[in-house]
Amino acid sequence: MNKFKGIAHKFGDNIDTDLIIPARYLNTHEWEELAQHVMEDADKTFVKRFKKGGFIVGGENFGCGSSREHAPIAIKAAGVSAVIAKSFARIFYRNAINIGLPILESPEAVDKIKEGQEIEVDLATGTIYDLTSDKFYKAQPFPEFMQKIIAAGGLINYLKNR
Amino acid sequence: MSQTITQKILAKHCGKKEVSPGELINCRIDLCLGNDITAPPAIKEFEKIGVKKVFDKKKIYLVPDHFTPAKDIKSAMQVKMMKDFAKKYGIVNFFEIGCMGVEHALLPEMGAIKPGYLVIGADSHTCTYGALGAFSTGVGSTDLAAAMATGEVWLKVPEQLKFIFTGKLPKWVEAKDLILYTIGKIGVDGARYMSMEFTGPVIDRLSIEGRMTMANMAIEAGGKNGIFAPDKKVVEYLKRHAATCRGMTLTASDPDAEYKEIYEWNISGIEPQVSFPHLPSNTKPVSKCKSVKIDQSVIGSCTNGRIEDLRVAAKVLKGRQRHKDVRLLIIPATQNIYEQAMKEGLFNIFLKAGAAISTPTCGPCLGGHMGILARGERAIATTNRNFVGRMGHPESEVYLSNVAVAAASAVAGRIVSPEDL
Numbered sequence: 001m002n003k004f005k006g007i008a009h010k011f012g013d014n015i016d017t018d019l020i021i022p023a024r025y026l027n028t029h030e031w032e033e034l035a036q037h038v039m040e041d042a043d044k045t046f047v048k049r050f051k052k053g054g055f056i057v058g059g060e061n062f063g064c065g066s067s068r069e070h071a072p073i074a075i076k077a078a079g080v081s082a083v084i085a086k087s088f089a090r091i092f093y094r095n096a097i098n099i100g101l102p103i104l105e106s107p108e109a110v111d112k113i114k115e116g117q118e119i120e121v122d123l124a125t126g127t128i129y130d131l132t133s134d135k136f137y138k139a140q141p142f143p144e145f146m147q148k149i150i151a152a153g154g155l156i157n158y159l160k161n162r
Numbered sequence: 163m164s165q166t167i168t169q170k171i172l173a174k175h176c177g178k179k180e181v182s183p184g185e186l187i188n189c190r191i192d193l194c195l196g197n198d199i200t201a202p203p204a205i206k207e208f209e210k211i212g213v214k215k216v217f218d219k220k221k222i223y224l225v226p227d228h229f230t231p232a233k234d235i236k237s238a239m240q241v242k243m244m245k246d247f248a249k250k251y252g253i254v255n256f257f258e259i260g261c262m263g264v265e266h267a268l269l270p271e272m273g274a275i276k277p278g279y280l281v282i283g284a285d286s287h288t289c290t291y292g293a294l295g296a297f298s299t300g301v302g303s304t305d306l307a308a309a310m311a312t313g314e315v316w317l318k319v320p321e322q323l324k325f326i327f328t329g330k331l332p333k334w335v336e337a338k339d340l341i342l343y344t345i346g347k348i349g350v351d352g353a354r355y356m357s358m359e360f361t362g363p364v365i366d367r368l369s370i371e372g373r374m375t376m377a378n379m380a381i382e383a384g385g386k387n388g389i390f391a392p393d394k395k396v397v398e399y400l401k402r403h404a405a406t407c408r409g410m411t412l413t414a415s416d417p418d419a420e421y422k423e424i425y426e427w428n429i430s431g432i433e434p435q436v437s438f439p440h441l442p443s444n445t446k447p448v449s450k451c452k453s454v455k456i457d458q459s460v461i462g463s464c465t466n467g468r469i470e471d472l473r474v475a476a477k478v479l480k481g482r483q484r485h486k487d488v489r490l491l492i493i494p495a496t497q498n499i500y501e502q503a504m505k506e507g508l509f510n511i512f513l514k515a516g517a518a519i520s521t522p523t524c525g526p527c528l529g530g531h532m533g534i535l536a537r538g539e540r541a542i543a544t545t546n547r548n549f550v551g552r553m554g555h556p557e558s559e560v561y562l563s564n565v566a567v568a569a570a571s572a573v574a575g576r577i578v579s580p581e582d583l
């Protein structure tokens with residue numbers, strides 16, 4: 001299952017890990033608990049409004065700040081299909097790949113997709129399809145080594161297979 | 163091919179003669195670390211791998227410092243999980259309160275970090291150790307789990323940026339101001355995925371502690387690592403702190419190494435810098451901040467909680483009192499620093515000034531505990547981040563500064579330089 005359809009939720013540039021999951025909730029690493037507070041300080045209504053399968057669309061430098069893996073975990077546990085951004089901060093990028101949260105870099109898609117629009121993402125081809133305007137956008141492909149980690153379902157499974 | 167110091171360290175750790183930016187490599191690590199927020203998920207992942215032992219019992223550092231002394235039952239459970247894990251696998255370097263410290267102050271102080279080392283830590287400020295000429299970078303918990311099992315990490319060789327500082331540090335301008343100034347100039351993603359190499363006559367004169375303050379905040383510009391070529395001062399530092407200097411590699415960038423960008427700044431005319439909410443890059447000179455009233459001043463953290471910092475605070479606070487509406491928190495970063503400050507009589511000055519002195523903890527820096535802000539409150543802090551809600555309520559504000567400014571502001575009740583007292 002590599003294709004996901006859902007609603008796009010837009011955020012700005014430099015969405016830091018404190019906005020994604022504030023430190024006041026980091027005394028736990030339980031996925032479900034973290035999911036209840038995802039994006040809380042960026043948008044208090046997000047958790048209520050969000051329907052499983054939807055997407056987070058961010059600007060430049062998404063996930064900057066702390067190394068907390070709780071950030072991609074909270075996003076994944078909330079049922080977000082993928083994060084699309086113009087660029088990702090490097091630790092968030094690694095963490096997302098390592099835990100198997102799909103991420104796509106496409107400045108064009110981020111500029112064109114509007115809040116609340118329905119989009120479809122094909123992870124196998126890295127294509128983002130905007131159903132409202134009937135337009136396709138292509139995300140930057142991952143290097144082969146990272147594709148192997150993603151295909152294994154994250155770093156731990158990749159290591160187990162090795 | 164000419165190589166930078168970062169490239170040389172990476173090449174050595176992946177068994178190659180040289181590496182190029184963009185190359186994906188698998189590196190052997192010299193050391194890895196985790197704290198009470200990041201280690202528990204790493205432990206959970208580690209157990210899934212199915213290995214019977216850790217790669218090296220002496221090369222894993224577990225430092226519960228964020229929510230410690232445990233602020234609630236959940237935090238206590240996380241620390242206990244680390245303690246049990248350390249016992250189960252015979253991990254030597256587990257530090258509880260009483261002998262612990264803020265991780266990035268503690269490890270260099272113990273002599274654990276040596277020039278030429280490759281270090282990963284499940285904490286974004288792991289980049290601090292570049293001050294000692296090590297390649298060190300922050301990773302997540304799964305990376306830490308994998309490293310604890312295999313002793314290896316995958317890395318992308320970063321592009322290189324060079325920062326040359328010339329001139330002379332003006333009065334009350336500290337290493338912190340150099341890094342805030344840098345971030346102000348290049349932005350919070352100005353060094354995204356890149357290595358930041360700091361050099362120049364100002365850097366040569368800087369103490370190791372000052373260099374740690376700078377390397378610490380490389381991540382706030384998006385950098386993968388911050389690094390300084392190890393010099394005599396580093397060797398002297400190691401002689402003071404490490405049991406042996408064995409295992410260190412003194413190396414420097416080749417003169418004709420390639421950089422994506424070289425920045426050169428004469429800093430003789432700069433003022434202490436203040437980062438306004440909500441990004442470290444929103445910097446202003448301190449003279450432009452006088453109307454900003456504060457409710458709290460925090461002096462400490464992995465950025466500015468070392469003995470040198472506490473001495474600056476004491477210099478400003480001696481014979482003075484905090485403003486009646488300001489809470490002043492001083493947090494020595496390690497147990498040794500705490501003891502040293504006490505011996506030097508700094509605590510008397512702090513206590514007379516009306517400060518609360520805390521046992522080492524990251525506490526308020528990340529809005530964990532020990533000094534949380536209420537709605538609408540404002541703090542000046544020597545810490546490293548001023549994101550929304552960083553020190554407490556999402557509608558509170560954090561201003562970042564050097565130690566002298568944080569101390570002076572506690573006295574004035576608004577953001578000022580010691581010159582203005």
